[in-house]
Amino acid sequence: MADTGNSDAFVAFERVQKSYDGETLVVKDLNLSMPKGEFLTMLGPSGSGKTTCLMMLAGFETATHGEIKLNGKPINNIPPHKRGIGMVFQNYALFPHMTVAENLSFPLEVRKIGKSDREAKIKRALDMVQMGDFGGRRPAQLSGGQQQRIALARALVFEPELVLMDEPLGALDKQLREHMQFEITNLAHELGITVVYVTHDQTEALTMSDRVAVFDDGKIQQLAEPDVLYESPDNSFVAQFIGENNTLEGTIKEIKDGLALVELDDGEVIDAKPVNVNKPGERTLISIRPERVEVGTERLGPDAHTLKAEVAEFIYMGDVFRTRLKVAGKDDFIIKTRNSADQRRLQPGEQVEIGWLPEDCRALDAV
Amino acid sequence: MSKLKSTGQQTADAPTPEDAFHEAATYEDREKGKAPGEKSAGPVLAADGTPLKRSLRRALRVQKMRALMLIAPLLIFVLVTFIAPIADMLFRSVENQIVSNTLPNTVEKLEGWDASQEGAPGEEVFESLYSDLFLASEAKEHTRLGTRLNYEQTGLSSLFRSTGRDVDDIGEDQIDALEDFNEVWEEEGFWFNLMSGGQGAEKDTALVEEQRRRLAALTGDDYDAEIGFAPGAAISDLLPRTARAYTAFALFTVVDDEDVVAEEEPWEAVKVALIRELRAGVDLSGYDGPGAAELRATQDMVADLKPIEFKPAFLASDEDWGTNDIWTTIQMYSPPFTSGYFLNAVDMEKTPQGPEARPETQQIYLMLFERTLFMSLVITGSCILLGYPVAWLLANLPMRTANLLMILVLLPFWTSLLVRTSAWKVMLQQQGVINDVMVWLGIVDDASRLVMINNQFGTIVAMTHILLPFMILPMYSVMQTIPPSYVRAARSLGATNWTSFWRVYFPQSVPGIGAGSILVFILSIGYYITPEIVGGTTGTFISNRIAYHISSSLNWGLAAALGSILLVVVLVLYWAYDKIVGIDNVKLG
Numbered sequence: 001m002a003d004t005g006n007s008d009a010f011v012a013f014e015r016v017q018k019s020y021d022g023e024t025l026v027v028k029d030l031n032l033s034m035p036k037g038e039f040l041t042m043l044g045p046s047g048s049g050k051t052t053c054l055m056m057l058a059g060f061e062t063a064t065h066g067e068i069k070l071n072g073k074p075i076n077n078i079p080p081h082k083r084g085i086g087m088v089f090q091n092y093a094l095f096p097h098m099t100v101a102e103n104l105s106f107p108l109e110v111r112k113i114g115k116s117d118r119e120a121k122i123k124r125a126l127d128m129v130q131m132g133d134f135g136g137r138r139p140a141q142l143s144g145g146q147q148q149r150i151a152l153a154r155a156l157v158f159e160p161e162l163v164l165m166d167e168p169l170g171a172l173d174k175q176l177r178e179h180m181q182f183e184i185t186n187l188a189h190e191l192g193i194t195v196v197y198v199t200h201d202q203t204e205a206l207t208m209s210d211r212v213a214v215f216d217d218g219k220i221q222q223l224a225e226p227d228v229l230y231e232s233p234d235n236s237f238v239a240q241f242i243g244e245n246n247t248l249e250g251t252i253k254e255i256k257d258g259l260a261l262v263e264l265d266d267g268e269v270i271d272a273k274p275v276n277v278n279k280p281g282e283r284t285l286i287s288i289r290p291e292r293v294e295v296g297t298e299r300l301g302p303d304a305h306t307l308k309a310e311v312a313e314f315i316y317m318g319d320v321f322r323t324r325l326k327v328a329g330k331d332d333f334i335i336k337t338r339n340s341a342d343q344r345r346l347q348p349g350e351q352v353e354i355g356w357l358p359e360d361c362r363a364l365d366a367v
Numbered sequence: 368m369s370k371l372k373s374t375g376q377q378t379a380d381a382p383t384p385e386d387a388f389h390e391a392a393t394y395e396d397r398e399k400g401k402a403p404g405e406k407s408a409g410p411v412l413a414a415d416g417t418p419l420k421r422s423l424r425r426a427l428r429v430q431k432m433r434a435l436m437l438i439a440p441l442l443i444f445v446l447v448t449f450i451a452p453i454a455d456m457l458f459r460s461v462e463n464q465i466v467s468n469t470l471p472n473t474v475e476k477l478e479g480w481d482a483s484q485e486g487a488p489g490e491e492v493f494e495s496l497y498s499d500l501f502l503a504s505e506a507k508e509h510t511r512l513g514t515r516l517n518y519e520q521t522g523l524s525s526l527f528r529s530t531g532r533d534v535d536d537i538g539e540d541q542i543d544a545l546e547d548f549n550e551v552w553e554e555e556g557f558w559f560n561l562m563s564g565g566q567g568a569e570k571d572t573a574l575v576e577e578q579r580r581r582l583a584a585l586t587g588d589d590y591d592a593e594i595g596f597a598p599g600a601a602i603s604d605l606l607p608r609t610a611r612a613y614t615a616f617a618l619f620t621v622v623d624d625e626d627v628v629a630e631e632e633p634w635e636a637v638k639v640a641l642i643r644e645l646r647a648g649v650d651l652s653g654y655d656g657p658g659a660a661e662l663r664a665t666q667d668m669v670a671d672l673k674p675i676e677f678k679p680a681f682l683a684s685d686e687d688w689g690t691n692d693i694w695t696t697i698q699m700y701s702p703p704f705t706s707g708y709f710l711n712a713v714d715m716e717k718t719p720q721g722p723e724a725r726p727e728t729q730q731i732y733l734m735l736f737e738r739t740l741f742m743s744l745v746i747t748g749s750c751i752l753l754g755y756p757v758a759w760l761l762a763n764l765p766m767r768t769a770n771l772l773m774i775l776v777l778l779p780f781w782t783s784l785l786v787r788t789s790a791w792k793v794m795l796q797q798q799g800v801i802n803d804v805m806v807w808l809g810i811v812d813d814a815s816r817l818v819m820i821n822n823q824f825g826t827i828v829a830m831t832h833i834l835l836p837f838m839i840l841p842m843y844s845v846m847q848t849i850p851p852s853y854v855r856a857a858r859s860l861g862a863t864n865w866t867s868f869w870r871v872y873f874p875q876s877v878p879g880i881g882a883g884s885i886l887v888f889i890l891s892i893g894y895y896i897t898p899e900i901v902g903g904t905t906g907t908f909i910s911n912r913i914a915y916h917i918s919s920s921l922n923w924g925l926a927a928a929l930g931s932i933l934l935v936v937v938l939v940l941y942w943a944y945d946k947i948v949g950i951d952n953v954k955l956g
Contacts, residue, residue, distance in 0.1 A: 060855055080858040081867075093856035097874045106870070107860035158861065 009033030009069070010194055011057065011162065016066035018052050026052050028218040030066070034196075034211070036161070039188050041197045043205040044215030045241070053215075054164050054198050059083050070162065081110075086155035086163040086193075090170055092147045094139035100126070100150050101135035107158040125157040126150075128187065145176045152184065156191070163188070165197045169204065181208050202242050206230065214238050231289075235276055236364040239287040246293070246333050248286040249366065252277050260363045262286060266328045270305040272363040283366035290322075290336040292360040295352050306355035309333065311346045321345060327354065453934070460927035463705035466697065468584040469512040470499040474701040482695045482719045487688060493677035494643075497537060498608075501636040502615055504531035506586050506623070518922050519707060519717070520696045526687050533684040538639040538675040545642060548668045551661050552638065559629040561658035562613045564599015568656065571603035571610065578614045582622075594621040596628045601656050605649060608640040645669045695719055708928035732912070732929065736936070739909045742827060743891040747838075749831045750887050751880060754838035758879070761839070762846035776839050784833065788900045791829040795819040795901070821903025829901045830891055837890060838883035845879030881948050889937055909933060 011034045018027035027049040034040045042050035055061040056068060059080030067074050075083055094103050101122055108118045126132045129149035139147055148168060155163055165184070169177045185208045188195045199205055205212045206226040213223040214237075221241075222234040233239035236247070250264040252274070260274040262284060270286065277284050294300055312331050313324040320336045323346050327333040335354070337343055346352065413422040435442075467474045472495035480488045487493075503509040513527030551557040564570070575597050579590040596617040603610040616637055617628040624631075645666040654662070681688040699717050700707060707717050714730040715722045724730075757776065761769050779787060794800045797816045805811040819825055849872065857867030895910040902911065909929060916926035944950070 058855075058859055060858075080855070081861050081863055083859075084861070085859060087856065087859040089852045089856055091850065091852060093850070093852040095853060095857075095871055095875075106857070106862070110860065110862045110866055154860065164859075 008035065010036040010038075010071060011196065012069040013053070013057075014067045014069065016053075016056065016063045016068060018049070018056060018061065019064045025064075026218055027056075027063075030218075030220065032213060032220065032223065034194065036194055037192050039185065039195045039197065039208060039210045041199060041205040041209035041212045042215055043199060043202060043212050043241075044221075046200060048215040049218040050198050050213075050215040051166060054166055054196060057196060058085055058087055058164055084158075084160050084162075086158070086160035088151050088155045088163070088165040088168040090167045092139070092151040092168075094147055094150055094154070096139055098138075099135065100131070100137050100139065100142070103139070103150065104135075104154050104157045107154065111158060121157055121159075125153040128156065129153045129183075144172055145180065148172060148180060152187070156187075156193070160193070162194045162196070165195065167199055168197075169199075169201075177204070184208065206242070214241060216241070232275075233287065233362065233364070236285045236287060236366070239285075239362065239364055244290050244334060244336075246288045246290060246335075248288075248328055248330070248333075250284055250286060252280050252282045252284055252363065254280055259358055260284075262363055264307075264328045268305075268307055268328060270307065270361065271358040272361040273359050274363045276365050277363050284363045285366045287362045287364050288356055288360060290334045291320075292356055293335040294355050294357075295335065295337070295346070297353060297355060300355045300357070304355050304358070306353045309352050309354050311348050311350040311352060313348060314346055316345075325352070325354070456927045456930055458927075459924055460708050460931045461704045461706070462924065463700055463707070464584075464703045465512055465515050466700050467703055469503050469508055470496065470697070471581065471584075472496075473499050473697070477694070477698045477701060480694065480698060482691070482698055484691070486691055487678070487694050490676065490678050492694075493681055493688075496681065497534065497677045498612065498636060498640070500527075500531065500534050501634065502582075502619075503585060504534055505619060505634065506582070508585055514921070516696060516700065518711070518925065519700060520692060522687065523693065523696065526685050526693070530681065530684045530688070535635055537677065537680040538635065538642065541642050541669070541672050541675050542635055542638045544672055545638060545665065545669065549661055549665060551658070552665070553632060555630050555632050557658060557661075558613070558633050558637075559596070561656075561662075562598050562602060562610060562617075563596055564602050565657045569600040570597035571600045572597050574598055574603055574610060574614050575618075578611065578618055582615065582618055588622070590618055590622050592622050594618055594628060596621075599656060601654060605651070605654055606641065606644045609637060609644055612637040612640045639675060642669050642672070643675060646672070646674065708924040709932070711925050712928040712932055732909070735907070735909045735912055736932070738823075739892055739933075740936070742823060742830075742906075742908070743888050745827055746830050746834060746891045747884050747888045749827065750835055750838035751884065753831065754835055754842055754883065755876075755880070758839045758842035758846055761843045762849070763851070773843075776836055779833065779836055784896055785900075787833055788829055788897045791825065791832070791901055792820060795825050795828065820901050821906065823902075823906045825901040825903070826898045826906035826908075829897050830894060833897060834887045834890055837886045841882035841886060842876065842879035845882070846876050849875045877948075881944075885941070885944065888940070892937060893933065 013030045013032040016027060016030040017025055019025050030053060042053060044050045052061060056063050059075070059078065063076060068076055070083065095106070098106065104122045104125055105118055108121060113121070122135065123132065126135060129152055131146060131149050131153065134142065134146065134150070139150065142150065151168065169180050172180060181204055197208065209226060211223060211225055212229050214221045214229065216237050222229060222238045229238065230243055233242060239245050240247070248264055250262040252260055253263045253269065254261040255274050258273070260272050260277060261269060262272050263269050272286050297304070297306055300306070307327055309325040309327045311323060312326050315322040315324070319339055321339060321343065323335050323337070324331065325333040325335060411419040413419050473492060476492045476495045477488065480492065500509055503512065509527045509531040513524040516527070517524035546552045582590045594617055598610040598614055613633055616634050620626045620628050620631050646669050651659070651663050651666060687693055699719065710717055710722050712732050714725050714733045716725050761772055761776070764772065796802070797818060801819065802811065802816045806813050806816065811817060819828070853871050853875065854867045857871040858864070862870065893910050894908060895914055898906055898908045899911050902908070913926045913929045916922045916929070
């Protein structure tokens with residue numbers, strides 16, 4: 001599931017554990033390795049241990065057990081200021097008593113870089129985030145988005161190879177956030193830096209990252225590329241956490257030729273792809289993405305199992321239609337259909353037949 | 368913030384229904400086809416045609432009044448118990464009406480006297496002094512004046528007291544002769560008749576009013592009571608001094624002694640005035656009022672008497688009256704306002720040649736001011752040094768530990784100031800805990816125990832301890848608002864622990880240091896109890912001297928002047944602090 005120690009990895013967590021109180025583990029046996037230049041996002045609900053991992057990497061928390069390696073060398077005992085890792089904080093942490101230029105100059109001064117070099121680097125960093133004219137301002141005179149850019153410039157100005165970002169866009173409004181997501185990814189790829197990005201926003205994680213590590217309960221639930229994560233979640237937590245998801249509860253009847261026959265709780269039987277279920281009789285949670293549900297049987301195989309459903313609600317959302325159905329005794333089954341010219345709008349109360357390709361329907365562990 | 372606000376349309380802090388109404392109204396005006404330029408010419412109008420500013424003010428007035436009512440109790444309290452006493456103190460430091468109130472005639476006569484002459488002024492000044500001092504000694508006010516003038520020149524207090532006793536005896540022989548000549552001069556009824564001019568005579572009420580004011584100024588009491596006497600216009604015209612003296616006597620008899628004028632024999636001063644005026648050759652030929660015959664007869668008699676001479680009489684009572692010093696002092700302190708207290712407070716004195724520095728042996732206050740400022744600075748400095756780490760710990764420890772520490776910080780607040788200070792006495796004295804421990808450890812020899820109390824060291828130690836919470840609390844509340852992410856950011860940017868503290872954390876904690884320093888410095892500059900108990904002679908503050916003048920020497924004027932200087936020093940320092948550091952940089956959290 002997760003990578004184990006890899007000598008080529010730029011950043012590696014090896015069997016890392018963390019406990020604050022000596023009674024519970026906040027991070028449980030974390031193994032993770034990432035190559036140079038990767039944009040990796042740690043995604044998870046609050047309290048899942050993702051920020052703790054980031055802080056251990058930055059050096060502000062010490063691992064209770066295990067080893068963290070940077071460029072092949074263990075860094076557990078190296079203090080934060082010697083790690084050379086750039087970091088962008090949630091509230092930006094721009095020094096309020098310094099101007100923007102002084103803020104950017106700070107990491108260069110402590111590295112004893114000459115004045116002319118410093119000025120050139122500051123200018124380049126500010127230009128990089130399109131804030132060239134703001135060097136003389138104080139952080140309080142800047143808007144949230146501008147502060148964000150400065151924080152980014154400050155983390156990059158001393159040319160670190162690894163940059164950590166702790167929910168850097170959390171305080172921005174939606175439009176600005178989307179814009180900054182785009183800018184940060186572009187910048188990271190242009191500069192070829194390695195980024196570890198922490199967020200609880202799954203859209204952000206999916207759009208920005210090369211790989212996403214989904215955290216829950218102190219463990220990485222799944223580490224994969226965004227599309228894999230979305231389309232082939234390894235377990236029901238990931239399926240639920242990433243994107244919209246329909247679930248149906250049932251019991252495995254039979255597993256044969258890579259297909260599982262699942263008997264739903266109301267007695268109906270459907271096909272599903274077994275993911276982490278092993279034997280008949282096991283309880284399972286069936287997961288189907290709303291956009292993969294077919295209404296009618298035209299596009300399904302001749303022997304595909306279908307379910308009867310009743311339309312409960314039709315919601316017009318512009319580009320898509322969202323229809324809520326009553327299926328197998330539950331009334332929160334959502335389907336999404338594209339608003340194309342030939343698409344029929346379902347009416348509430350209408351009886352329809354729904355089905356899906358077996359590979360879109362994943363039989364996961366019952367929570 | 369203010370920038371953001373100025374771009375908004377509303378001047379009020381929050382939109383209210385009235386705002387919406389005004390907005391709608393101005394909008395309507397615009398809709399009614401006004402030319403675009405027309406609007407900018409005049410003030411913006413509300414719907415009813417009044418200027419918008421005025422309607423807004425009116426709308427906000429109720430709120431303002433309500434707010435004012437809420438703070439009214441405190442405002443009144445502060446005015447009565449704080450502002451008024453300070454104003455009174457400032458007034459007292461220059462007020463000097465006691466001299467002109469007690470010796471009005473003397474002061475007037477002295478105006479023309481040239482103090483650079485040798486010796487005392489002439490007879491006529493002494494004559495005024497006699498009448499002023501007689502009245503003052505009757506009212507027992509002469510000792511107060513003596514005490515007041517004694518601040519400026521030692522010996523004046525006893526001079527006034529002894530002369531006040533002797534003043535009754537001046538002109539004794541002549542009065543005896545007068546009374547021997549005719550018994551009527553001992554009769555209350557005759558005097559009353561003579562002075563009031565008899566029934567239905569024209570009265571000189573102006574004189575009564577004048578004497579009422581004079582006595583009121585002298586004693587500070589009210590002399591408005593009805594006394595059943597007014598001098599006759601004729602006699603007042605003829606014998607003005609006698610009439611004045613008798614009127615004063617009459618007022619005093621009724622108001623202070625609560626007797627009837629017609630039943631009391633007049634003062635010696637009245638008789639002395641009569642003898643003087645008769646001897647001066649007043650023309651009695653036109654007078655036909657009561658006692659005219661007796662007056663004429665007496666005038667002939669007194670002409671043969673020895674003249675009453677005041678100057679020799681005063682010199683006989685105390686020869687100091689003949690010295691130049693005394694009269695110079697009296698003349699210098701005659702005006703109702705004086706800079707004397709302030710000059711005194713900065714170790715100077717008034718001389719006829721202008722302010723001069725006192726002799727070195729008498730200088731004390733400048734040194735005390737300097738010491739007070741110096742020690743307050745040292746105390747503030749040691750509070751910063753000791754308090755900063757504690758405040759840092761408070762702000763950065765986990766909640767539970769921080770609370771415990773906070774209780775320890777606040778503990779001194781729950782102990783009486785006196786107890787804490789006395790505890791330091793126990794700790795620091797030569798047979799005290801610290802000395803004992805050091806002797807026991809062999810650090811100090813038993814014979815040379817350290818002197819740590821009743822000097823500056825003791826005061827600084829005890830006051831640092833007492834004022835420490837005032838430093839820690841503002842620093843703590845400022846430090847609490849500094850998120851840990853700043854230091855983390857600094858360290859992630861490559862700064863060492865020290866650099867991130869010094870360049871990132873410390874500058875942000877400066878407002879707390881500023882607030883604490885102002886608090887501690889201003890508190891310590893006026894501190895009294897602790898230096899009084901542990902300060903000895905070298906560790907006392909200016910406040911101890913102020914307290915001494917308030918409660919022991921009773922020189923309130925000087926105490927007020929010292930207090931005013933202290934107040935000004937604090938204000939100047941505050942102003943300087945604002946200029947250098949900026950008061951905006953002071954935060955209490």
